[in-house]
Amino acid sequence: MKGLYYDGSGAVYREDLPIPVPEEGESLIKIHYSAVCNTDKEVRKGYRPSFRGIMGHEFVGEVVESPDEKLKGRRVVGELNATCGKCIYCRTGRPTHCSNRRVLGMDNKDGCFAEYMTIDTSLLHLVPDELPDTRAIFTEPLAAALEILTQVHISPDKNAAVLGDGRLALLTAQVLALTGVDLTVIGRHPEKLALFRPFARVTTCGEKEGYEIVAECTGSETGLPQAMELVRKKGTILLKSTYSGKLSIDMSMVAVNELTIVGSRCGPFEPALRLLNDNKIHLPEIELYELKDFEKAFASKAFKAGFSFV
Incomplete structure (x- = not known):
């Protein structure tokens, strides 16, 4: 074969x-x-x-x-x-x-x-x-995005940002938008960011310490350091990126700012199939x-x- x-x-x-x-x-x-x-x-x-x-x-x-x-x-x-x-x-x-x-x-x-x-x-x-x-x-990448909701409570009265404008970012952003959270998507490509406009604010320059929750979906080793700048003290970073390279960051800032970093990987398939079948995800x-x-x-x-x- x-x-x-x-x-x-x-x-x-x-x-x-x-x-x-x-x-x-x-x-x-x-x-x-x-x-x-x-x-x-x-x-x-x-x-x-x-x-x-x-x-x-x-x-x-x-x-x-x-x-x-x-x-x-x-x-x-x-x-x-x-x-x-x-x-x-x-x-x-x-x-x-x-x-x-x-x-x-x-x-x-x-x-x-x-x-x-x-x-x-x-x-x-x-x-x-x-x-x-x-x-x-x-189904599989949407299930991975849904895993976030099994790990962290997304309070609709707070704000959140998705860092990245690619495939995983689009799926993650739509899942977060379903919670009613005040959502901003931060990316590099205006033509890609246009896909996010129906359900989120979009920008190429996020606000420093502007977000209670930051979902890092860049697929790059540059994403986590950027997320640490965007998230507020005592905030939460949802780490979705996997990559072959190694990353050096100042972990003391995680302790000093009392940040929570949540690794997030595979997720539930049945809810993903329902959302796709009901046309809730575009x-x-x-x-x-x-x-x-x-x-x-x-x-x-x-x-x-x-x-x-x-």
């Missing part, structure tokens, strides 16, 4: 990969669409240096084989983290931090930049019949490529780029 393989130094398009065979408890998925995430770009830069395998973790597909007969032939999306169920994190309600987890396209598990993929059946979620593939493909269309044109997909300036297998 066709697939995009990370060999330790870069991504390689291949047509000689075997169709995977499901292990116990897994399902075989025929991929319809898969999408490029900023994390995939960071994997190419060495974000997961030990990983070797098929990249990608955002997908919509059809179940071909499964131990759950009701899933066969159905459209699904799926979560990233296959867990052991036995470690301290699994036993204490933190399975996405499982000590032995396998992560699609990143850690000891082939991902979805291929014609077929296997995945733990418990990670699958049915796509509503009314929801097209080209919107369902946003997103530009995904730009689709053939897998062999992966360099164009990774370099695309579109809101979201990905691969079509249909």
Whole structure:
């Protein structure tokens, strides 16, 4: 089958990969669409240096084989983290931090930049019949944005800022806007900021110490230092960015200003599917490529780029 393989130094398009065979408890998925995430770009830069395998973790597909007969032939999306169920994190309600987890396209598990993929059946979620593939493909990143609301109480009588004007920022900002919070989006590109105007104030220059909550969604190591300048003393920074580089910051200022920094990663899929199906989240269309044109997909300036297998 066709697939995009990370060999330790870069991504390689291949047509000689075997169709995977499901292990116990897994399902075989025929991929319809898969999408490029900023994390995939960071994997190419060495974000997961030990990983070797098929990249990608955002997908919509059809179940071909499964131990759950009701899933066969159905459209699904799926979560990233296959867990052991036995470690301290699994036993204490933190399975996405499982000590032995396998992560699609990143850690000891082939991902979805291929014609077929296997995945733990418990990670699958049915796509509503009314929801097209080209919107369902946003389920995973929207779920990641929703994770914020499971971690921090967003009081609607306070203010918040989203730092960044890309894909994750647009999803995060719309999730925050649903709470009624006084919201400002701070970005660098006026043409991108136009997408945020229906539900937030936009600016290219935020107010120093102007916000009780700052969601850092830049995808860059420059984001956290900037967020520390924007957040008020005793405020909260929601850290969504992941990147391959290392960051040096003055942590004494975190203590002196009594800041709370909350790392935020994977989130709940079912609420994301409901919001997408109810058209509560508005997103530009995904730009689709053939897998062999992966360099164009990774370099695309579109809101979201990905691969079509249909």
